[in-house]
Amino acid sequence: MANKNILKNWFKTGLFPTQSQFWEWMESYWHKDDVIPQAQIQNLRTDLDNKADKAAIGAHMTDTNAHADLFAKVATPYRFLPVFPTADTSELQVEALKNTTLNAVMYMGQIDMDVIQLDPITGTLSNWDFRANTQYIILYTKR
Helix, strand or coil, X not given: CCCHHHHHHHCCCCCCCCHHHHHHHHHCCXXXXXXXXXXXXXXXXXXXXXXXXXXXXXXXXXXXXXXXXXXXXCCCCCEEEEECXXXXXXXXXXXXXXXXXXXXXXXXXXXXXXXXXXXXXXXXEECCCECCCCCEEEEEEXX
């Protein structure tokens, strides 16, 4: 296979490549309908070996102690409580939230500070559609 500079020379203005040169040029590139062999993709094996395993990510997402050491280093008056509903629900009773003030709820990269409500007597979060197997991190302060 000719390198790119040789291929370019065949097509300079005023030159006419031969049929074999044209075919060699066509074969030097992947066509959109070609299936590219995995072995031809640079660093594919390394990149796939370095990705997170699906089971490990799933376990991490439901681990209530995930990143606990990092949360412990945060200096804030707020307390953090990870919650994992096991079923879809519009109300979520959390014993640890009794006699507290709700500051925010983080979930799936979003933060809610206004819509979700807390009954501090029962520790019940409401006014929301809580999804099963979704991690909610509750930021609250003790009363």
